[in-house]
Amino acid sequence: MADQTLVRDTIFALSSGALPSGVAIVRLSGPATGAVIEAMTGRLPAPRNARLAAIRDRQGTLLDRGLCLFFPGPESFTGEDCGELHLHGGRAVVSAVLEALASIPTLRGAEAGEFTKRAFLNGKIDLTGAEALSDLITAETEAQRRFALANSDERHRRLYEKWRRQLIHARAMIEAALDFADESDVPGSVADTTWREIAALRSAIATHAAAYRDAEIIRDGLRVVILGAPNAGKSSLLNVLARRDVAIVTEEPGTTRDVLEVNMDIGGMKVVLTDTAGIREAEGRVEAIGIERSLQRAREADLVILLEDAAAPVPFEGVSDKRLIRVGSKSDLVEGEMPEGRYACLLSTKIGEGIDHLLQLLRDACAGYGARAGDLLPFRSRHVALLREAVEALDAALGGEDDALELRAECLRLASTALGRICGEIDVEDLLDTIFSTFCIGK
Numbered sequence: 001m002a003d004q005t006l007v008r009d010t011i012f013a014l015s016s017g018a019l020p021s022g023v024a025i026v027r028l029s030g031p032a033t034g035a036v037i038e039a040m041t042g043r044l045p046a047p048r049n050a051r052l053a054a055i056r057d058r059q060g061t062l063l064d065r066g067l068c069l070f071f072p073g074p075e076s077f078t079g080e081d082c083g084e085l086h087l088h089g090g091r092a093v094v095s096a097v098l099e100a101l102a103s104i105p106t107l108r109g110a111e112a113g114e115f116t117k118r119a120f121l122n123g124k125i126d127l128t129g130a131e132a133l134s135d136l137i138t139a140e141t142e143a144q145r146r147f148a149l150a151n152s153d154e155r156h157r158r159l160y161e162k163w164r165r166q167l168i169h170a171r172a173m174i175e176a177a178l179d180f181a182d183e184s185d186v187p188g189s190v191a192d193t194t195w196r197e198i199a200a201l202r203s204a205i206a207t208h209a210a211a212y213r214d215a216e217i218i219r220d221g222l223r224v225v226i227l228g229a230p231n232a233g234k235s236s237l238l239n240v241l242a243r244r245d246v247a248i249v250t251e252e253p254g255t256t257r258d259v260l261e262v263n264m265d266i267g268g269m270k271v272v273l274t275d276t277a278g279i280r281e282a283e284g285r286v287e288a289i290g291i292e293r294s295l296q297r298a299r300e301a302d303l304v305i306l307l308e309d310a311a312a313p314v315p316f317e318g319v320s321d322k323r324l325i326r327v328g329s330k331s332d333l334v335e336g337e338m339p340e341g342r343y344a345c346l347l348s349t350k351i352g353e354g355i356d357h358l359l360q361l362l363r364d365a366c367a368g369y370g371a372r373a374g375d376l377l378p379f380r381s382r383h384v385a386l387l388r389e390a391v392e393a394l395d396a397a398l399g400g401e402d403d404a405l406e407l408r409a410e411c412l413r414l415a416s417t418a419l420g421r422i423c424g425e426i427d428v429e430d431l432l433d434t435i436f437s438t439f440c441i442g443k
């Protein structure tokens, strides 16, 4: 989506993190960039070369000494002339420089995501690439980082473009069949082959869309819920795994009333671990609500740790049709023979036994998802919505009557439009504000 003809304001923002910091980077983009750097530092550095310079405001007052860089468009991140000032990361230094920039009439502070938005509008990156950059900035785990980096490589655009080319070809074949419909010597087999190819494409798109759940787990975390009877030791386990006292532990059954979440990094995967209220016949209204919430969380979980006091088991079945790890707690209190066969893992938070084993089981559960971080998956609900739109249009095309070929060809066109919108190749003007406003300022 090239849109280079628009003359835009020159924007600036602090693009590095919280102050004070060792170095702070102020970034500029737009036609006035070169003139501004020249005015503030004396002369323009050679393209893409750092130059140490005194940085001054318009009155000539010295604001800081730092590095300046100039990236002439179109070979820059945004496609426009870009510049950077590397300052000492003090609050007063940065605010003096930002004020000096703001006082220049053609300059204004950038909006959230505006640099990336310009990169998109200038055809430097596609929309999924822009979204992947935003993910890369928020990535906290190794799997999130690898996934975001792989997604910033335009691989989605290549796949969807291939599918669109197939659809365009298929439409041409169908429309040709339409033109020759009167001639009895044109075999129907060309159309048959084409529809078979469309059906195969439809199932490839549907399979790809269905893999979104894996992408969600990589980006938002694997949801693991600890479930069990009151006093099984759920909150104690959460505290040990989180390595801090997040949840209240007492000897009183029914201590935990509400669900409580902690984010963890297990083997490079984000895991959202949830402690819940012990499941029993509730003694009051608050507890009943807590128990209902706990069961709801367990139903939504990717994995349930079903915890049972191994020394005094209260049989509890939990939730059916869930991935379960059956864990026995309070192994330090078990007298006589250990009930090994009953549990995938036996542990004691009191003496620290079995915790490593449980962590290993959790790492195993995560490993499959972590491995998928290299796979090409749709990674936003926006992508899935458009993929589903494409599948629906293809279903309509495939299910159409033989004498409604024109309508069926139109459905093929709708499917390829939906695919084109994912990477922003087709009219996405209405989406841009929503997408880029979630970015941070300076990106």
Ligand SMILES: Nc1nc2c(ncn2[C@@H]2O[C@H](COP(=O)(O)OP(=O)(O)OP(=O)(O)O)[C@@H](O)[C@H]2O)c(=O)[nH]1
Residues within 6 Å of the ligand: 228, 229, 230, 231, 232, 233, 234, 235, 236, 237, 248, 249, 250, 251, 252, 253, 254, 255, 256, 257, 276, 277, 278, 279, 329, 330, 331, 332, 333, 347, 348, 349, 350, 351
């Ligand atoms: N001996 C021993 N006691 C434990 C162990 N884990 C927990 N406890 C004790 O068991 C009691 C209940 O622990 P909690 O962690 O509050 O249990 P819970 O499952 O969260 O309980 P509710 O929130 O009431 O459902 C507390 O007195 C803990 O100190 C353990 O491994 N060994």
Ligand SMILES: [K+]
Residues within 6 Å of the ligand: 230, 231, 249, 250, 251, 252, 253, 254, 255, 256
């Ligand atoms: K308790």
Ligand SMILES: [Mg+2]
Residues within 6 Å of the ligand: 234, 235, 236, 247, 248, 249, 255, 256, 275, 276, 277, 278
């Ligand atoms: Mg508890």
